[in-house]
Amino acid sequence: MLAGMETVRLLDLHIDRTAQQVRRGDEVLPVNGLSWRLLECLLAHGDAVVDFDTLAEQVWAPAVVGEDAISQRVKLLRQALGDDSRRPRYLRSVRGRGYQLCTPPQPAMHDTVATVTAGGARATRRHGRTHWVWMAAGMTAAAAVAALIAIRSGTAPASPADPVLQRAAYYAGIGQASNNERAMALYRQALQIDPESLAARRGLARALAADACLFNGARERAQEALVLAGQGVRMAPDDAAGWAARGYAYDCLGAMPQAMADYQQALHRDPDDERTRASLAYLHQERGYLAQALQDNLSLRAPERVRFRDVQVARELELLGFTDAAARRHAHNFQLYPDNVFANIAWPHSLLAMGEPGKAQQALDQALARGTPHPQLLRLQGELLLLKGDRQGAAEAFERSRALRPQQSMGQTLAGLYGDEAATPAWVATRLHALEGQADDGWSDTALERALLLQARGDAAAALAALHHAVNAGFRDAAWLRATPLFAPLHGAAGWQGLLDTIEADVSAQRAQVLAAPWRPTDLQGLSAARAAGTR
Numbered sequence: 001m002l003a004g005m006e007t008v009r010l011l012d013l014h015i016d017r018t019a020q021q022v023r024r025g026d027e028v029l030p031v032n033g034l035s036w037r038l039l040e041c042l043l044a045h046g047d048a049v050v051d052f053d054t055l056a057e058q059v060w061a062p063a064v065v066g067e068d069a070i071s072q073r074v075k076l077l078r079q080a081l082g083d084d085s086r087r088p089r090y091l092r093s094v095r096g097r098g099y100q101l102c103t104p105p106q107p108a109m110h111d112t113v114a115t116v117t118a119g120g121a122r123a124t125r126r127h128g129r130t131h132w133v134w135m136a137a138g139m140t141a142a143a144a145v146a147a148l149i150a151i152r153s154g155t156a157p158a159s160p161a162d163p164v165l166q167r168a169a170y171y172a173g174i175g176q177a178s179n180n181e182r183a184m185a186l187y188r189q190a191l192q193i194d195p196e197s198l199a200a201r202r203g204l205a206r207a208l209a210a211d212a213c214l215f216n217g218a219r220e221r222a223q224e225a226l227v228l229a230g231q232g233v234r235m236a237p238d239d240a241a242g243w244a245a246r247g248y249a250y251d252c253l254g255a256m257p258q259a260m261a262d263y264q265q266a267l268h269r270d271p272d273d274e275r276t277r278a279s280l281a282y283l284h285q286e287r288g289y290l291a292q293a294l295q296d297n298l299s300l301r302a303p304e305r306v307r308f309r310d311v312q313v314a315r316e317l318e319l320l321g322f323t324d325a326a327a328r329r330h331a332h333n334f335q336l337y338p339d340n341v342f343a344n345i346a347w348p349h350s351l352l353a354m355g356e357p358g359k360a361q362q363a364l365d366q367a368l369a370r371g372t373p374h375p376q377l378l379r380l381q382g383e384l385l386l387l388k389g390d391r392q393g394a395a396e397a398f399e400r401s402r403a404l405r406p407q408q409s410m411g412q413t414l415a416g417l418y419g420d421e422a423a424t425p426a427w428v429a430t431r432l433h434a435l436e437g438q439a440d441d442g443w444s445d446t447a448l449e450r451a452l453l454l455q456a457r458g459d460a461a462a463a464l465a466a467l468h469h470a471v472n473a474g475f476r477d478a479a480w481l482r483a484t485p486l487f488a489p490l491h492g493a494a495g496w497q498g499l500l501d502t503i504e505a506d507v508s509a510q511r512a513q514v515l516a517a518p519w520r521p522t523d524l525q526g527l528s529a530a531r532a533a534g535t536r
Contacts, residue, residue, distance in 0.1 A: 051098040066339035161190035177215040205229040213252040225249040240270035256442030288474035341372035353479035386485040444475035
């Protein structure tokens with residue numbers, strides 16, 4: 001539809017595809033980022049109905065989005081165009097199917113003249129370049145792009161498994177648990193067709209790891225992912241994507257040092273791999289390197305195409321104490337991405353940390369109704385019920401959290417500490433012994449869990465020492481420590497304020513580093529490094 005057209009008209013809109021600009025008369029309309037890519041996708045289909053799966057694939061992939069997120073983006077595009085969903089001029093909804101333009105786009109006059117006068121060779125050359133730019137923008141799964149180019153140029157697929165791999169990449173890119181299952185099945189089929197296919201091995205490894213990380217799958221799937229990705233690295237040690245896949249498998253297994261090492265190997269081989277750069281930034285955040293993590297995430301050239309990046313930036317600003325800026329971003333993410341499980345966790349968690357348990361409960365109720373089950377949502381529900389004095393309700397929430405991922409240690413500990421039967425000293429000792437082998441896994445959660453058990457045993461000094469170990473491992477959420485009822489018994493203990501001061505000293509230094517940096521977010525302009533308006 002758009003081949004050869006660098007500028008098109010849609011009724012009174014003049015759309016310059018090269019400049020990525022939409023004008024009505026002399027007015028430039030605020031259509032950019034995801035809204036621009038959504039408009040490009042719709043233009044490419046003329047006035048045909050574009051279904052949700054196609055929009056998710058061509059606009060959002062590899063991010064995982066559902067119909068709610070797509071509808072929110074359509075709403076923003078309509079607002080930018082000055083359209084009315086009740087009396088649409090440019091874009092209409094087709095119930096149960098998707099969206100379509102109200103009228104087919106037309107070539108702008110100067111494009112038509114240029115095509116006629118430039119001659120066949122020039123027209124062919126421009127057609128190829130324009131179509132390539134459109135295809136590259138619309139598809140982000142590398143295997144799918146390569147296969148489509150091969151098919152359009154008339155060459156044979158590099159592997160007999162390529163058609164299956166295309167479909168697998170499609171389902172993996174759209175996401176959701178059911179689509180991820182379809183992707184796994186197709187990747188297994190591709191491996192049966194071509195046992196030497198690196199793309200099939202990598203793809204299956206990523207889908208298996210995602211099942212464990214995002215969709216409450218069994219730990220065994222992440223372990224299988226690690227085996228497959230390891231095979232891929234040995235088969236092609238210079239393949240950056242193979243190192244990234246193994247890093248992701250380690251990441252989902254909780255092996256932080258190994259994950260960080262593999263992510264760094266991947267970036268050494270492919271510095272433009274922004275998905276891996278964002279994954280490494282998240283681990284830097286967990287290690288307490290907040291300024292570095294924020295800088296890495298803000299440096300991404302196409303951040304809207306990196307899953308969870310916006311959630312990470314909001315969380316980093318929150319931990320750095322930029323409360324107002326973080327709250328605006330958390331609320332924005334919560335509104336626009338209702339099927340993003342980590343956005344659903346982050347906003348109510350942030351409200352609790354800000355001392356707003358009532359608002360946190362309202363947000364959590366919405367999150368729990370969105371169909372993105374996760375243990376952290378249920379743990380947060382347990383915390384809020386404890387604040388209300390409902391220990392029985394909290395116990396039930398912690399038990400549901402444990403049941404969702406039975407293999408997770410923190411879930412077992414919380415369910416045991418708040419269960420119907422009081423935790424015995426023997427049970428606490430057994431749990432502490434089980435944690436001894438996890439001391440060097442790189443995560444602060446192990447030390448937090450140990451602190452809960454030592455607190456339950458009545459040893460406040462040892463519990464505080466464990467919390468200091470958590471800080472040494474990267475824990476920086478002092479606001480949550482103050483707000484959560486889980487550590488309320490320690491508030492009066494000697495050393496509690498010293499613990500909070502230790503966290504604040506490190507965070508203050510990093511906050512000053514961010515404010516002095518040329519890359520700092522624009523909404524931090526004018527803020528002081530000291531605690532002040534806009535900082536916690």
